[in-house]
Amino acid sequence: MAENNNLLVKLDNCGVYKSSKWIVRGISLEIHKGKIVTLIGPNGSGKTTSAKMILKILKSDEGQIKNFASKMAYVPQKINIDWTMPLRVVDFMKLTSHINNLEIVDALKLTGVDNLLYNDIHNLSGGEFQRVLIARAIAKKPDLLVLDEPVQGVDFNGEIALYNLIKKICSTLNCGILLISHDLHFVMSATDHVICLNGHICCSGTPRSIVKNSAYIELFGEHNATTLSLYQHDHDHSHETDGRVTNNV
Amino acid sequence: MFDDFFTRALIAGIGIAIIAGPLGCLVIWRRLSYFGDTLSHSALLGVTLAYSFSFNITFSVFIISAVVALLLINLQKRTKLAGDSLLGLLAHSTLAIGLVLIGFLTSIRFDLMGLLFGDILAVDVEDITIVYLGGAIILLILYFIWKSLFSATVNYDLSAAEGMRPEVSNFIFTLLLAGVIALSIKMIGALLITGLLLIPAAIARNISSSPRQMVISATLAGVVSVIAGLFVSLEINTSSGPSIIVVALLLFIISLIPLEIKGQLQK
Numbered sequence: 001m002a003e004n005n006n007l008l009v010k011l012d013n014c015g016v017y018k019s020s021k022w023i024v025r026g027i028s029l030e031i032h033k034g035k036i037v038t039l040i041g042p043n044g045s046g047k048t049t050s051a052k053m054i055l056k057i058l059k060s061d062e063g064q065i066k067n068f069a070s071k072m073a074y075v076p077q078k079i080n081i082d083w084t085m086p087l088r089v090v091d092f093m094k095l096t097s098h099i100n101n102l103e104i105v106d107a108l109k110l111t112g113v114d115n116l117l118y119n120d121i122h123n124l125s126g127g128e129f130q131r132v133l134i135a136r137a138i139a140k141k142p143d144l145l146v147l148d149e150p151v152q153g154v155d156f157n158g159e160i161a162l163y164n165l166i167k168k169i170c171s172t173l174n175c176g177i178l179l180i181s182h183d184l185h186f187v188m189s190a191t192d193h194v195i196c197l198n199g200h201i202c203c204s205g206t207p208r209s210i211v212k213n214s215a216y217i218e219l220f221g222e223h224n225a226t227t228l229s230l231y232q233h234d235h236d237h238s239h240e241t242d243g244r245v246t247n248n249v
Numbered sequence: 250m251f252d253d254f255f256t257r258a259l260i261a262g263i264g265i266a267i268i269a270g271p272l273g274c275l276v277i278w279r280r281l282s283y284f285g286d287t288l289s290h291s292a293l294l295g296v297t298l299a300y301s302f303s304f305n306i307t308f309s310v311f312i313i314s315a316v317v318a319l320l321l322i323n324l325q326k327r328t329k330l331a332g333d334s335l336l337g338l339l340a341h342s343t344l345a346i347g348l349v350l351i352g353f354l355t356s357i358r359f360d361l362m363g364l365l366f367g368d369i370l371a372v373d374v375e376d377i378t379i380v381y382l383g384g385a386i387i388l389l390i391l392y393f394i395w396k397s398l399f400s401a402t403v404n405y406d407l408s409a410a411e412g413m414r415p416e417v418s419n420f421i422f423t424l425l426l427a428g429v430i431a432l433s434i435k436m437i438g439a440l441l442i443t444g445l446l447l448i449p450a451a452i453a454r455n456i457s458s459s460p461r462q463m464v465i466s467a468t469l470a471g472v473v474s475v476i477a478g479l480f481v482s483l484e485i486n487t488s489s490g491p492s493i494i495v496v497a498l499l500l501f502i503i504s505l506i507p508l509e510i511k512g513q514l515q516k
Contacts, residue, residue, distance in 0.1 A: 052406065052410075055406075055409070055410035056409070056410070057406050057409045057410050071411075071412070072410055072411060072412065073410075073411060074406070074407050074410035074411060076404065076406055076407055079404050079407070081403055081404075082278060082280070082402075084277050084278050084280070084454060085278045085402070085403070085460065085463075086454065086457045086458050086459055086460060086462065086463050087403070087459070087460060088458065088459055091459055091460055091461075092403070095399070095400045095403060095407070095408075096396070096400045096407070096408065096411040096412075096413055097411075120458065140411070146410070
């Protein structure tokens with residue numbers, strides 16, 4: 001029962017069908033309070049689509065979604081703010097919640113950008129903007145936090161600090177976290193559950209069990225840590241260029 | 250004080266400028282200027298229908314604009330045409346239908362110029378009541394959906410994910426736009442309404458650094474344009490609607506000066 005009380009989201013065989021093909025299919029997963037679930041997979045494997053399904057931005061075209069989260073926060077992968085809109089960091093922080101400047105500064109301090117409070121959001125660098133995005137999501141004090149490649153464009157030292165922050169937030173807020181990341185080092189060291197995606201769930205489990213998986217062995221046996229993003233799957237099946245599954249016999 | 254036609258024009262105009270301020274900002278942010286144009290062109294059809302069936306003009310224009318807006322949203326989902334093509338299609342076909350219908354209304358003397366450019370000097374006390382009552386309703390609704398609308402304008406996915414229900418506020422916003430066009434068609438005319446929505450907001454963008462500041466500046470710029478434009482039209486005997494827009498344009502040019510100076514200083 002205790003386990004059930006901590007359940008935030010449960011996907012049961014969900015998928016998204018768009019322009020006469022399945023973007024992702026057969027997605028089943030659970031996200032619990034205080035746990036980090038990570039989605040890894042190549043480009044176009046449906047990571048963002050799955051995240052959007054969990055966030056109720058996209059409807060699942062099959063299967064069942066149960067979402068018990070009372071407050072969700074989202075760090076999208078790409079966000080373009082139109083130049084026609086004058087927007088400072090402080091305005092952006094208040095976008096979907098009623099919080100005061102003190103709470104805003106506290107959140108910005110966590111990601112190291114409290115000095116940018118009154119800066120024009122259009123003039124931030126890529127890394128600064130990412131830090132603001134993460135701070136905004138944290139300031140909402142969500143019980144489910146979804147981060148889509150949150151540290152893109154952040155410098156190397158900052159990357160480590162932000163990942164540590166994400167881990168810390170997970171326990172201090174006791175929130176569930178869904179993380180999409182290419183940084184397998186962090187994924188393997190700090191995540192509770194890893195889901196390897198390529199249009200469907202290729203393999204999933206604890207980092208420990210994933211390590212034993214053939215895909216993972218290939219990954220770390222062949223390449224060193226710096227070329228981690230170039231990995232291949234060696235399962236009982238392979239993929240066409242459009243992601244369709246063909247079985248290896 | 251309502252006895253004087255000029256005072257009535259001022260009061261009505263100021264009322265419309267106040268409603269147009271915040272809505273105009275949203276039109277600029279969401280790049281909907283051509284959408285506003287389409288709605289106002291279709292408003293012409295609303296007016297002719299009102300005359301044909303002796304309906305209330307404001308009500309009839311609101312209904313037609315709202316129908317066209319919803320039609321557009323629906324067509325966008327069903328066809329492969331780009332948004333601007335669909336807007337053009339709807340704008341010109343509703344305009345044409347309106348003009349064709351006018352041809353049938355031979356029994357009524359029709360002031361086409363008045364319809365296209367409005368006649369703010371002809372407003373009566375009833376018009377003023379409608380503007381302020383309708384305006385109050387529009388602004389009140391806007392106040393309640395503002396956070397949702399604004400967050401969806403910045404990023405739709407983020408707004409949807411964080412429970413702001415942007416699909417609902419987007420729908421309501423479309424109706425509010427139809428509402429402001431209905432309220433102002435008699436005074437500003439079908440061709441110039443978008444100008445009153447856009448130009449004050451454009452002025453405000455040049456001098457604002459936050460959204461709140463832009464909304465307030467747009468409202469003030471609109472009010473100033475209306476007052477100055479009406480006095481100019483009285484003084485040199487020009488048509489009132491166009492005079493308001495010309496004043497707004499002058500303000501826009503002036504608002505470029507601080508940007509220019511800033512640019513020079515940064516070099």
